[in-house]
Amino acid sequence: MALSYGEIKRSLIGQRLPVAFVDLDAFDRNIERVLETIRPHRIPLRPATKSLRVPFLIKRLLAHPSGLLRGVMCYSAREAEYLSTLGIDDFLLAYPAFQQPDLDSVANLASEGKRISVVVDSPEVLARLGQTARDHATTIDVCLCVDMSLKLARGAVHLGVRRSPLHSPEAVLALARRVADTSGLRFHGLMAYEAQVAGLGDANPFEPGKNAVKSLIRRVSSRELGDRRATMVQLLRQSGLEPALVNGGGSGSLDTTTPDTGVTEVTAGSAFLKSHLFDYYKSPHMRALEPAGFFAVEVTRVPAPSLVTCAGGGYVASGPTTPDKAPMPHLPLGLKLLSAEMAGEVQTPLALPPGLRLERGDPVIFRHAKAGELAERFNEYLLLQHGKVVDRVRSYRGEGQCFL
Numbered sequence: 001m002a003l004s005y006g007e008i009k010r011s012l013i014g015q016r017l018p019v020a021f022v023d024l025d026a027f028d029r030n031i032e033r034v035l036e037t038i039r040p041h042r043i044p045l046r047p048a049t050k051s052l053r054v055p056f057l058i059k060r061l062l063a064h065p066s067g068l069l070r071g072v073m074c075y076s077a078r079e080a081e082y083l084s085t086l087g088i089d090d091f092l093l094a095y096p097a098f099q100q101p102d103l104d105s106v107a108n109l110a111s112e113g114k115r116i117s118v119v120v121d122s123p124e125v126l127a128r129l130g131q132t133a134r135d136h137a138t139t140i141d142v143c144l145c146v147d148m149s150l151k152l153a154r155g156a157v158h159l160g161v162r163r164s165p166l167h168s169p170e171a172v173l174a175l176a177r178r179v180a181d182t183s184g185l186r187f188h189g190l191m192a193y194e195a196q197v198a199g200l201g202d203a204n205p206f207e208p209g210k211n212a213v214k215s216l217i218r219r220v221s222s223r224e225l226g227d228r229r230a231t232m233v234q235l236l237r238q239s240g241l242e243p244a245l246v247n248g249g250g251s252g253s254l255d256t257t258t259p260d261t262g263v264t265e266v267t268a269g270s271a272f273l274k275s276h277l278f279d280y281y282k283s284p285h286m287r288a289l290e291p292a293g294f295f296a297v298e299v300t301r302v303p304a305p306s307l308v309t310c311a312g313g314g315y316v317a318s319g320p321t322t323p324d325k326a327p328m329p330h331l332p333l334g335l336k337l338l339s340a341e342m343a344g345e346v347q348t349p350l351a352l353p354p355g356l357r358l359e360r361g362d363p364v365i366f367r368h369a370k371a372g373e374l375a376e377r378f379n380e381y382l383l384l385q386h387g388k389v390v391d392r393v394r395s396y397r398g399e400g401q402c403f404l
């Protein structure tokens with residue numbers, strides 16, 4: 001059962017606000033729900049660290065007794081280096097590295113025998129990475145990052161993110177051959193993330209007029225990319241370049257990213273804390289998840305009988321600066337941000353619903369729009385279990401680590 005306002009308020013008595021916290025019971029229930037979704041597909045899940053950024057939570061996933069949560073998808077070479085000092089030894093570096101110190105970090109980890117594969121989407125990076133591997137007398141595993149966007153009207157319409165230029169199976173095969181021909185590098189597989197499905201909520205109350213189109217994009221795109229990804233794998237296999245790893249998916253597509261679409265594993269991160277952008281999906285597997293990550297700010301002012309103002313709260317998410325990137329007042333129910341101020345740099349005013357009174361000193365509970373970014377604002381997270389604070393754990397920031 002989700003914690004009520006009263007339970008959270010009691011558990012936070014004596015804590016200095018603002019504070020970030022995780023309902024560990026909800027987090028664990030989300031793990032089980034995610035596993036329920038992927039179990040029929042018989043493939044493991046590689047957690048996305050960017051959507052957690054708290055070593056305790058990452059390790060909790062990897063220690064799950066199912067053994068289905070394996071390795072991490074990380075977002076920087078320095079991060080991989082840091083996580084390896086914590087005993088994690090299986091990395092997919094999912095965003096290309098280019099500067100030499102980052103390539104050296106990858107080579108060092110490979111030399112130490114850590115399992116690390118790094119995504120590449122261009123011959124230029126391949127050449128540098130190959131040279132680095134040779135300089136370190138090691139071999140680096142390479143995954144090609146594939147553009148899984150939906151292209152319509154001969155490419156005039158691009159629905160998806162702008163990351164990799166590798167779109168067609170032929171382009172993927174050509175670069176995979178180059179990897180295999182580069183001394184110091186080994187072709188390991190593909191990372192083929194379908195952002196326009198996984199990250200596209202089709203029940204968004206902030207833009208209700210666009211939801212039907214988003215559902216259509218999700219449907220059409222899932223079909224197109226499923227076929228294309230499977231064709232890529234087939235083509236590579238026929239050419240003697242069997243991909244050991246094909247990663248796809250995200251929290252929002254765990255139901256459609258299946259082995260039939262060519263993947264050997266899926267990734268998810270946000271599903272476990274369920275930040276509020278992940279409320280806005282129609283699919284039942286997303287609806288089954290519950291919020292598990294929060295922050296509490298203190299009411300410090302009462303500017304009018306129907307308003308309170310809290311200290312802090314302006315933890316706005318990255319991406320297009322639309323209102324859904326603001327943190328969402330969660331509890332008590334019915335609180336609303338004011339459009340003239342929204343969540344502010346040091347103060348956040350809120351409109352109270354009829355009948356609700358809050359006093360100075362009361363906590364207001366918020367949810368961040370994105371799961372990992374909250375950890376960049378707090379040094380530690382409180383852990384709540386059975387409605388009580390049972391521990392405090394450090395975020396990357398609290399460990400003095402900031403990667404991007």
Ligand SMILES: Cc1ncc(COP(=O)(O)O)c(C=O)c1O
Pocket residue numbers: 048051073094193198249250251252267268269270271371
């Ligand atoms: C490469 C890649 N895979 C997977 C994901 C999914 O992460 P999450 O489950 O947190 O949405 C993302 C998110 O942007 C991503 O960039």
